[in-house]
Amino acid sequence: MTTIRILPPAGPAARRLALAQLVSSLGDGAFYTTSALYFSHVVGLSPVRIGLGLTLAWAFGSAVGVPLGRLADRRGPRGTAVLLALAAGAAIGAFLVVRSFGPFLVAACFYAAAVSGLAAARQALLAGLVTKQERTAVLAHLQSTLNAGLALGAGAGGLALYAGSRGAYLAVFAMDAVSFAVCAVVLARLPVVRGAGTVAGPAAGRGVLRDRPYVLITLVNAVLLLRMPLLSLGIPLWISERTEAPEWVASALFVVNTLGVAAFQVRAARGVHSLGTATGAVRRSGLILFASCAVMALSGAAMPVWVVVAALVAGAVLHLAGEMLHSAGSWQISFDLAPAGRTGEYQGFFGTGLTVARTAGPLVLTALLVGWGVPGWLLLGGLFVAASLGLGLVVRRAEPAAALVEEPRLADDQQGVGAGQGGPQGAQSA
Template structure:
């Protein structure tokens, strides 16, 4: 079990510990935040949705310049600083008493989160050998999912108590978890900062890298699976199927445990850009099948039939999610110049912020309003995006073979252990 979750000792394990530390707080925050701001603070769901949409929009833009700062200052120091900033932003939710303050706190929180994600990816790229990055990233994902599950259980306790003090304790825990994560990050070896861009070259080169932009766009489409489990599938189960409402929790547990147990195994199949492209293409096909079975779940005349269809669909969905993640990590790392990993990972990671921003409105309209045809249309989008990843990656490889963007030599790997 530990080999499926914990990465090898040294910098990878310290990275996992840093992300596990703040995953506890994040898991509790995700469970409690919406109810706290609507029921305790008194904001409307529309106000909460607007603030988060605006926040993730700004975060998707902030990731690139903050990732560039990680390249120029050194990824370890930038990641630790951004972890502290994210902790301060999470702590600011303790003082939200109005819509204006919530908008400000949400924007600060999402921008810091996106910057922290870019810096952490740059740190991983600087400390882990190229051939092992995807596998280590899979270990980190399994670790984070385990932490989120434990944090969600703690958040459930706050929901049970349903008091202002209990919710505020969750926000305080989230803030402290990021501060603790910053201390853990400082145990890692330093990654040398990259030199300034030569005269005549753009500082934010990723903004002119058209093949990488296309790959990031295709990845963003694939990431539309993110709002499914947290928002769309629960609404679908309750409004469109005969399955009992507790099926929502069962599918969430299934997804979380599957990623914890099998993400590393799935990622080991990805060993280069060729296998990465194939993994994303196959993920698109699996996600199409998942969407088709979800559509069929509405046709069941009994709770058992609907439940069985939902179980099959959820298994296919999490398999596609793991296959897509494994291929996307390899592509995102391998096609980024080593001395610009921060800005490139900030750009690639913007797909997550955009999916969180646009996904809820798009998918609820597509699926809850349109029903089964909406599921099939979404599955077709997954299939097209997955199939297009291979040609896009080959285009990017050709531009790099021609010398654009400028190739970079990786710095020597640190020899010391930080475990």
Template sequence: MTIRILPPPGAPRRLAAAQLSNSVGDGAYYVCSALYFTRVVGLPPAQIGLGLTVAWAVGSVAGVPLGALADRRGPRGTSVLLALATAAAVASFLAIRSFWPFLLAACGYAIAQCGLAAARQALLAGLVPPAGRTGVLAHLQAMLNAGLALGAAAGGLALGVDSAAAYRAVFVLDALGFLLCAALLARLPAVAPAPVRPAAEPRRAAVLRDRPYAVVTLLNAVLLLRMPLLSLALPLWIVERTQAPGWLVSALFVLNTGAVMLFQVRMARPVTDLASARSAVRGSGRIMLACCAVFALSALPGSATAAGGLLVLGAALLVAGEMRQSAGSWQIGFGLAPADRMGEYQGFFGVGVPVARTLGPLVLTSLLLLWGIPGWLLLGAVFLAASYAMGPAVRWAAAAAEGRAGQPVRPVVRSF
């Protein structure tokens, strides 16, 4: 298992260490943050939801200019600064006592996180040859899940103690994790900034003028609506619509995390170019349709055992679809981005994550809990349609990129 999780020595392994360092703290933060803000800070749940929605909306907009900054100033230094900014934002939560400071801190956290994601993608693109990027990202995803699992266990201890000091210790752990992440990123080889562009070039970001890439990004955002399924929609579905026991929510989370740790690298191995990426995304759409149908069946009258079995099967299909979609989208996001605008394009492509975090809970709870079984089937059909639409959209974007460059996109890489 260790061999599967760890990437090759050198820059990929240091990137993985940086990923692990901040994901442990994030895992504990995700488990405890809601209770900290309600019980310790004293914010009403409605204000917490509003603040986080606004914060991730702001963060999604900030990803493009911060990614462009990484292109101009160099992705390593920008990544280090944004990791430090994330640590400062997490630490600032310890000082808030009312809504407006909470909103400012949450916006700072979301902006730094979205910018860090774009800058780290640009850094990876500069350090890893194109053929190896999807494989390295698969290793990073496995390390992310390992870190989240360890962090969730630490957060569980804090929940057991259920004191203000325990919750504050979780935020300190998360801030220290990002400080360590910054230190590890600073030890990576430098990647040269992109060449200076002509002054006559339009001021608006190039990615915002790239309509084919925007369509690809939109379709990817639709496919990422699967993200709140496991954390929000499915727990509510299990408790309110099925006969299955509530503890199954935790078991399904463990199943998902463990499967990604063990199999994400293997699932990503066949994805080496845009053609195989399109195939992986189409396959993920078919799997997600089956997954949604199985989850829908779990609400039919029957025993708790039957409902639990269907939910476990649906969760297995969910993680299989997730891994295929992730591998395909990584290859697509990198393969269609110009080498000299990698941070800018990755910042835009990564908008799907905060969009899923912002709109996903509202969309999924309304669709699934209000419509029930028809809602699940409609959601599966949406996943299938978006996955099949990705093929022609990627071909359109690739043709547009070749037309602009006069030749196929071949990102510049540095050895490590």
């Protein structure tokens, strides 16, 4: 009987990274579930101001993610990650006392910057503690842990929503602030990874924005990342406006996705270990996402409700499979094409693709799905296929440049593991 494994099976560094991920995602799951109603009912902000403030905050966080990632590269990712986890917790704590739009915007910007920088610093920390061959497998475990934590945290947030009291909302926010503090403690117990200082060699003086293939990869990947607002926004709107299915089905599909990633992401990433296998995984993901869109489009036909729901579930399962393959492939690509000693900076920039998808997603998905219906679904599926094929072409273009810094990167991996853990044996994981 095959067992589902969430935490990495071996390696103290990988397991502590997973524990830090689990702790912070528990608080985040509760926060994401309750934050909109907290800002509306407790703080007293209008939905328009909440949306505007969060949009501005995440744009700011995306912009500072690159310099914060560069700071992690130069000063050391462990210390930077610890400070940013504490900063994120402090920002959540600030939400407890804000009562107007101005302070809310400041706290939201502070939170988004800390979270964006923390994500980049964690990736740089992972690159220093885990061997190159193991990174994608460990990232798959971290993603599974993240989704499991979000699901459990969402349950706690649901209890607060059921209570509906100011005290319940404040308890959730306090829980999230504490979770980031505990995350910082866990990260502080990881081995030290030496900062790169001033980068030498072929990549010296090159900011990530001057690495045109990597910039193009990030932009093309942002198209594939439209799958995220598709699940949280596009599909619920489609169900509500264009199908006969009950609206609660959207929540059920979200749960299926969250639990599915937690259960099967590790297995989906097993075959991804190089740029070639990564581009193959992304290419397959585009085809599967197209199939998901086609099946979802069928749910808009005049059929019995149970058939409509069955089509939606089938489309969601295909979406899950495509998502996991895309995640595994994009992780491998984003790490392998980052120069030695620049992982934090490059991961900080690669993460901006998600901000682009979340910003453009509402407009694009509403126009395609609600406005155009079935043709919109097929066009969206075509975009996924085109982006998955295009990503492979850009990666092949970027490989010669990456080869120039391959030897320094391998040396850097060995130094990071040796300095942080006393030898390669300490980095064993999946």
